[in-house]
Amino acid sequence: MEKVSLKKCNSYESINLEKSLDILIDNLGGWDKYIKKGQNVLLKTNLLMGKDAELAITTHPEILRAVGRKVVSMGADIIIGDSPGGPFNESSLKRAYKKSGILKMAEEEGFKLNYNTSAKTVEFKEGVINKSFVLGEYVLNADFIINMPKLKTHGLTMYTGAVKNLFGCIPGVLKAEYHLRMQAVDDFSRMLNDLALLVNPGLTIMDGIMGMEGDGPSSGEQRKFNYLLASESPFYLDRAAVEILGVKPLTEVPLIKTSQEDGIIIENGFEIVGDPLQSYDDVKIPSIEGESNLLDEKMPDFLAKFLEQFLRPKPVFDKEKCVGCRTCAENCPPEAIEMIDNFPEVNLDLCIRCFCCQELCPYDAVDIKHPWLGKLFFSR
Numbered sequence: 001m002e003k004v005s006l007k008k009c010n011s012y013e014s015i016n017l018e019k020s021l022d023i024l025i026d027n028l029g030g031w032d033k034y035i036k037k038g039q040n041v042l043l044k045t046n047l048l049m050g051k052d053a054e055l056a057i058t059t060h061p062e063i064l065r066a067v068g069r070k071v072v073s074m075g076a077d078i079i080i081g082d083s084p085g086g087p088f089n090e091s092s093l094k095r096a097y098k099k100s101g102i103l104k105m106a107e108e109e110g111f112k113l114n115y116n117t118s119a120k121t122v123e124f125k126e127g128v129i130n131k132s133f134v135l136g137e138y139v140l141n142a143d144f145i146i147n148m149p150k151l152k153t154h155g156l157t158m159y160t161g162a163v164k165n166l167f168g169c170i171p172g173v174l175k176a177e178y179h180l181r182m183q184a185v186d187d188f189s190r191m192l193n194d195l196a197l198l199v200n201p202g203l204t205i206m207d208g209i210m211g212m213e214g215d216g217p218s219s220g221e222q223r224k225f226n227y228l229l230a231s232e233s234p235f236y237l238d239r240a241a242v243e244i245l246g247v248k249p250l251t252e253v254p255l256i257k258t259s260q261e262d263g264i265i266i267e268n269g270f271e272i273v274g275d276p277l278q279s280y281d282d283v284k285i286p287s288i289e290g291e292s293n294l295l296d297e298k299m300p301d302f303l304a305k306f307l308e309q310f311l312r313p314k315p316v317f318d319k320e321k322c323v324g325c326r327t328c329a330e331n332c333p334p335e336a337i338e339m340i341d342n343f344p345e346v347n348l349d350l351c352i353r354c355f356c357c358q359e360l361c362p363y364d365a366v367d368i369k370h371p372w373l374g375k376l377f378f379s380r
Contacts, residue, residue: 037075042142050099081114088172162234
């Protein structure tokens, strides 16, 4: 039976954090169960975009500092890395590291940051929906991977955590191809499950001290959950984390539902060790419609096309916040966004509802509008 360790922790203050992390990992057998002298250890952070750590968009640098110190003290070498949204090159990486506070922390500690932007195709014949992936070399070069996600809600998948964090192992704009190929949310979730099985991190440590609710993963509201979570299984860690958010994991969260249906997890296949799990009943959970092509399955094409504008969610751009930076247009997988008079316009016939535009907007200028009729039609 898999174990998911929980430790209540209410701040990023270093002494408190290091003690809490030691207890968290002791519940699983201790650091020396995982870290060996001479290993190259990757801290796979959540570096979605270059934003201040206090906005709860990225893994907090103080958690990376505390884990990094422990790993180095045990004689291993560390490298911190991720592939944020947009181009995967040295300048964009350095900008994201700097804005998130990771660069300053790494310089203070002498930690190495990844700037290797090469990639390789790796076969995965066991995949349910994906038989190969393009992965960053920095992932493949690691002897041991510590997956370090953030606890957040998500506009496409409802929740983003341990499994979804590994999407960053796919370099830069190549992630758009996976969105295009797997437009149905269940298919996209199965792709993420396949990826997590392939990458197979040895340990996952989740930053749930300050998380996000609402329109995550970047435009939501900060929310204190006061938890650190850890497990050898990213799947069961997610299973526990969604309970903290107060949702029904097997019926509502696509990542959890599909991993159960495909036999990756079973309902009673894990136990909580450490502090008890507290479920919040007031977390703002984004509404998702399930299968993105549900209309096409339910009715004729001509009728589905007519009703789409009244039923499906769509991105709406805020003229007061938008600065015309083109990030949304440049990172739209189906190229559905065109800049007209320096303002984005979306072609809803092309839009696949991946909401990358909202996820990657540096200025929080994109909202997702859910028509009231759509909420009624897709209610579950």
